[in-house]
Amino acid sequence: MNARYVGIDIGGTGIKAGLCDTSGALLAVHEVATPPQRGVVDVLDAIAHAAKTAAGETWDDVAGIGLGMAGFLDIPKGIVRFSANFPQWIDVPIGAQIAHRTNKPVLVNNDANVAVLGEAWSGAGKGYDHVVLFTLGTGVGGGIIAHGRLVEGAHGMAGELGHIVVRHEHGALCGCGQYGCVETIASATGIVRLVREAIAQGAHTTLREVTAKAVFAATDDALCARVIAEVTDALAQAMAAIAVVVNPQRLIVGGGVSLAGDALLEPLREAFARKTPAAVREGVDIVPAMLGTTAGVIGAAGLHVHGRA
Numbered sequence: 001m002n003a004r005y006v007g008i009d010i011g012g013t014g015i016k017a018g019l020c021d022t023s024g025a026l027l028a029v030h031e032v033a034t035p036p037q038r039g040v041v042d043v044l045d046a047i048a049h050a051a052k053t054a055a056g057e058t059w060d061d062v063a064g065i066g067l068g069m070a071g072f073l074d075i076p077k078g079i080v081r082f083s084a085n086f087p088q089w090i091d092v093p094i095g096a097q098i099a100h101r102t103n104k105p106v107l108v109n110n111d112a113n114v115a116v117l118g119e120a121w122s123g124a125g126k127g128y129d130h131v132v133l134f135t136l137g138t139g140v141g142g143g144i145i146a147h148g149r150l151v152e153g154a155h156g157m158a159g160e161l162g163h164i165v166v167r168h169e170h171g172a173l174c175g176c177g178q179y180g181c182v183e184t185i186a187s188a189t190g191i192v193r194l195v196r197e198a199i200a201q202g203a204h205t206t207l208r209e210v211t212a213k214a215v216f217a218a219t220d221d222a223l224c225a226r227v228i229a230e231v232t233d234a235l236a237q238a239m240a241a242i243a244v245v246v247n248p249q250r251l252i253v254g255g256g257v258s259l260a261g262d263a264l265l266e267p268l269r270e271a272f273a274r275k276t277p278a279a280v281r282e283g284v285d286i287v288p289a290m291l292g293t294t295a296g297v298i299g300a301a302g303l304h305v306h307g308r309a
Ligand SMILES: [Zn+2]
Pocket: 162, 163, 174, 175, 176, 177, 178, 181, 183
């Protein structure tokens, strides 16, 4: 039998279902809007329906469904404790509910973990067993694949790479309650903050609008150059910290900020080389993510191949 897996990316605005084969190739995608009231039953019904629609005629070949979503999850039990996208949900047993509606085994994981799994299975980490992903968006997310398997930790909190502390003095307050996390610097929010603070202190800039994208595009702006140096220094420091722990083959950079491409990656590689012992540095490449917004559905499907045993 040609087994198939369905992965579902459950977001506040859309529910995206993808059908994958055993190699991680994405065969079909079906996306629907998240039911506007975001009530439990409506969303669960929409998820089950999206899974069946994505699989179409191959539904009988589907060996499992994976769900990925942001929030505080009990991963082993498949329970959503709390999710900012679904404020009414408290302790929803989403895994059991979708299994009941579909009669398929269901695995659940958070959005950052399924993204790294997608990249490792089918994207920039394909063919490697030791892969770390940093997702640079509004915040900084992350995930770790070691020995070909997702590292979840005792309570599913492993891979919270955005909260590696990189500034021990004068660090900014992070959403997690700590100071100086890499998320406070290398996220889109952090980059904008750095520019705004410098302007408030009298720094001159040619920027017309302060966005992460504009900062990386400004080639002749001394303030932007300084901010880029600070961002890549902080991110390289976090990468060095995780690299000496898990000795990865690929450090993948995804998320909206990563669209800056070489303007981000080149100084990042230089800073990483300065901060990492040679024996760890050699054999690891810093590369851009490849899958974009499909990493979530592919990785969710991959939970049945690379996730919890
Ligand atoms: Zn933090």
